[in-house]
Amino acid sequence: MMPIAPLLMLASGALHAVVNAILKSGGDKMSSRALIDGSSALLVLPFALWMRFPWASLPWLAGSMLVHVIYLVCLIKAFETADMSAVYPVMRGSAPALAAAVAVLFLGDPISWTVVAGISLVTAGTLAVAWWNTPGSKALAWALATGAMTALYTVLDAQGSRAAGSAFDYIVWFFLTLGGTIGLLFAVWRGPVFLLTAREQWKPGLIAGALSLGTYGLALAAYRLGDVPRLAAIRESSILFGVAIALFVLKERVGKARMLGACAIAAGTVVLLTRP
Numbered sequence: 001m002m003p004i005a006p007l008l009m010l011a012s013g014a015l016h017a018v019v020n021a022i023l024k025s026g027g028d029k030m031s032s033r034a035l036i037d038g039s040s041a042l043l044v045l046p047f048a049l050w051m052r053f054p055w056a057s058l059p060w061l062a063g064s065m066l067v068h069v070i071y072l073v074c075l076i077k078a079f080e081t082a083d084m085s086a087v088y089p090v091m092r093g094s095a096p097a098l099a100a101a102v103a104v105l106f107l108g109d110p111i112s113w114t115v116v117a118g119i120s121l122v123t124a125g126t127l128a129v130a131w132w133n134t135p136g137s138k139a140l141a142w143a144l145a146t147g148a149m150t151a152l153y154t155v156l157d158a159q160g161s162r163a164a165g166s167a168f169d170y171i172v173w174f175f176l177t178l179g180g181t182i183g184l185l186f187a188v189w190r191g192p193v194f195l196l197t198a199r200e201q202w203k204p205g206l207i208a209g210a211l212s213l214g215t216y217g218l219a220l221a222a223y224r225l226g227d228v229p230r231l232a233a234i235r236e237s238s239i240l241f242g243v244a245i246a247l248f249v250l251k252e253r254v255g256k257a258r259m260l261g262a263c264a265i266a267a268g269t270v271v272l273l274t275r276p
Contacts, residue, residue: 013236013240021250031190034185035209037212038205041179063156064174084252087146095148115233154228157174
């Protein structure tokens, strides 16, 4: 794997936590998500004028769009029912093992015992959060469903970005099609509530939309350079940033179980970064 790929994933994880903190701190979550994704689509629109549509990636792009809609609904429901520090580690930490299994079994990506150990530590940290400090059965179910959708779209987009002639082509058209679809769908879904939210929160939505381009654009670029199992697990370093933001910015209570889980996730991330 090229050394740049893990660094891209670390940066992606940090930005991902910030985007979700903005979403969590907002009012109506579905309206906020419409603002975020709609802003992303508007920001990439000028680039689409000279970027080729990745026709070879169309099946993967279409599948990813469908999965992302389900993912975002699950994400919103999880944030509506529990603190970020309770559900964010579960939804992110449950994804690497699932993504690794799919990538190895169906895409033929390589995996080593070191990567298995790193993924296991990340998963163990997730279980610590879920088992000893459960956010409630409903919130836990939404968080686990979010993790499953994360694993699925990770594999779809990794394959789609590889099939595209250029990573930038896929990234631009991914955000244009997905952002436009989600922005319109969720805005219509919420109706007048969206208009009120847009008037009050358009600035945070625009900032989060720009950061979304960074977080997933970096991830898609990294997937073209290395194997999915290791990179998907490294991206879940976002959990560490997410817990820190929940503690110091959102002022949520973060108990010992969540801190221990975050430490296990950190250890797994270090293993994945430092070992082949």
